[in-house]
Amino acid sequence: MVKIKLKIISYLIYHSGFSEKDLELPQSITMEELLSKINLKKQFPLVVIRNGEKINSTDKIEDGDRIVIAPFFSGG
C-alpha cells in the first residue's frame, strides 16, 4: 500500500476535478502513471515536485510522498 498526498495547482484543478487529496494505491507507480490516473497526462506542460524537489516522469512515487503538480508557470 502506498499512501501519498496530492496537491494540484492553478487551472489544473479544473481538469483533475480536485485540488488536494490523499491517495491510496495498492503499489508504487511512476509519476507518469500517476498523471494518467488523475487525467493530467500530456494535456499541458507540467511541473511535478515530490517533497519539494523535481521528480522525473519515470521515477516511482513512494509511501508518504507529497506530490505537487503545477502548470509550467513562466511568471506573471
Add this chain to the structure above:
Amino acid sequence: MVLGGFEMKGWIGKLLRIDLTTKKVKEEQLSEQFVKKWVGGRGFAIKILWDELEPGIDPLGPKNKLIVAVGPIAGIPAPNTGKTVVAAKSPLTGGYGDGNLGTRLTIQLKKAGYDLLIIEGKANIPTYLYIKDDKIEFLPANEIWGQGSYKSIGWLNEKYGSSAGILTIGQAGENKVLYAMIRSMEGRAAGRPGMGAVMGSKNLKAIVVKGTKEIPVAEPEAMKELGHSDLKKVRKIDQKTGWSKQGTTGVLAWCNEVAALPVSNMRKTSSKDAWKIDGERLNAARVATYGCPNCSMPCGIAILDQEGHQSELDYENIGMLGSDLEIFDLPQVASLNYLCDDYGIDTISAGGVLAFYADVIKQGVIKGDFKFGETEKAKELLRKIAYREEEGDFLAQGTKKMAEKIGQGSSTYAMQVKGLEISAYNCKFIPGMALAFGTSSIGAHHKEAWIITYEINETIRDSYDQGKAKKVIELQRIRGGLFETIVACRFPWVELGWGIDHYVEYFNKITGLNWNLNDFWKVADRIYALIRAFWVREFPDWDRNWDYPPEIWFNPSNADKEGIIAGKVLDKDKYGQLLDYYYELRNWDARGIPKQKTMQELDLEKESVELEKFVSLK
C-alpha cells in the same frame, strides 16, 4: 509619414512635446534611424531621458520629464496590444524608472497621431491635458484635484466619453508619495518607481486623449485578419486551459509549496493559511472580470472588498498586501488594494513598506503602533501615506530611505533593490531569481525576468551556474526588451505559451519591415546598456553591490526552521560569481558598467563619450 524614402507604418513618426510651464506645444518628427534603433515604449523613453535630462536634477522638480510612449504595434487589434509605457527619472530610486499599463490611451494616442508624449515643466495650477488629434488644451483640474483616481476617471469619462484614453493620479501622486502610480481604467496602474509622483510634482492631474485618424499599417488587410484570428486563438487556449479562472493568482499556491511566498516581510516562505487567499478562493469570490484593450484572456478578477467596492486583485496585490502582511482574508486584502488603487499607490511597494514597518516595530528597533495582520490600521496607514500625514510622511519614502533613517541594521531586511521594493517572490533560497531582482533595470521587479520554474524544474535549486545568468538575460531580452518596446502584454506568451514569433510577425506586417528576433535582442541589449549608463551617470558612487538582493537573504539565521528549504539561504560569494557571469555575458565590466567596446557595438558611441565624463570605461 515619409521621411527620406522610408514610409513609416506602425509608427506615426511624431512626438508631442508639451511644456506645462509655458503651455507651449510642439510636434517633432521621429527619424527612421530613431524608430529602428529604439523601436518604442521603453526604448524611446530611455533614449530621450538620457539625452534630455541633466544628471542630478530633482525628479520632483520641473526639469524632470514624463514620457508616455507606445510601440509600433500599439492599438492594432492583435493579442494584447493595448499597453502604454510611462517613464521618468524616478523619485523613489533616483535612477531610471518606468512602468506599463493597459489603457485606452494606447489606441487613442496612436489615432491622435503620436508615438509618444514628452511632458515638461510644471503647471502653475492643478491642470489636466486634453489632446484631440492636433488640438491640445491645458484645462484646470480643480474639480478633480484632491479626488481619488476612481472619481477622477469617472468624471473624465463622463466629460469625454467612455472610449477616451485617460491617465490620472490619485491623492498619492498629488502629494508626491515616492511610489505613487499612474492610473487608468478600472484597476490598471503603472510606474512603480513613482511615475505618479512625477505627474503630481508637475501639477498634472490627468492626460485625456482622443483620436480620429487612421493608424498606418503596412499590410492592413492581412494584419486585420491575422490579429482578429489570433485574438480568437488566444481566447480558445485560455478557455481550454482555464487559466483566467484564477489568473495570475494561480501561482500563489505554488509559491507556498516551493517556499517562495512572501510572508511577514519575507522572513517566512510559506504559511498554513495561504489557501485562504489562493486562486481557487479568488475565483469563488469573483463578481466581475476586467481586461485591457485588445485582450482576449482578461485577468482582472474583481471581488468585493469589506466596504462593498469592487477591487481587482492579482497575485502581486495578494502576495504583498496579503501574505506579506499576514492578512489571510481576501475581502481584507481587497480593501487595502482598493485604497491603493484609489489613492494611486503601488500595491507592491505599499505592501513592502507596511511589512517593513511592522517588522522594525516588532524587532523593537523603533516605537510604533502597527503589527502584522492589522488590516484596519493598515487602511489608516495607507490614508496617511497618501496624504503624507504623521508617520505616513515617513512611510511615503519607501523602505530604502526608511531604513537609512532608522539605522540599527534595519537595511539588512528592507526588502528592496536600488530603492524599489521586491515584488512577491521570496528568494531567500532561489539564486537565479535573486539575480533577476538584482539586475532588473528599474530596481527589484519580476516583470523583466522570472526564472523560478526553470530553476526548480530544469536546474539544481542550489546552483549558481552560468546557465542561470544566461536564462535571466534571455528573459530580460524578451520581457524587458521585446514586450516593452513593441509594447504588448506578455501574458499570452508567459501564461498560455503563445509563441514570441507571433509578435515578430505582427511587427513586420504592421511596419513593413522584415525583422527577426535577433534584431529585437540587439535593441534590448542596447536599452539595458543605456539604462545602466543612466544609473551610473546619476550615481557617482555606483557600486556593483547595488545589483545584490537584501543582506538578509544571505543570513543563515534567517533560514527557514522547517520545510523544504530548512536551513538554507543564498551564498553571498556564489551570488557574486553568478553576478560576474551576468556581467560577462552582457560584456559589462566587473563593476557592472558597460565596456566602451560594448557600447560601440551597440551603436552607443556618442553615449559612451558622454558617460566617460563621469566614469572611466574599461
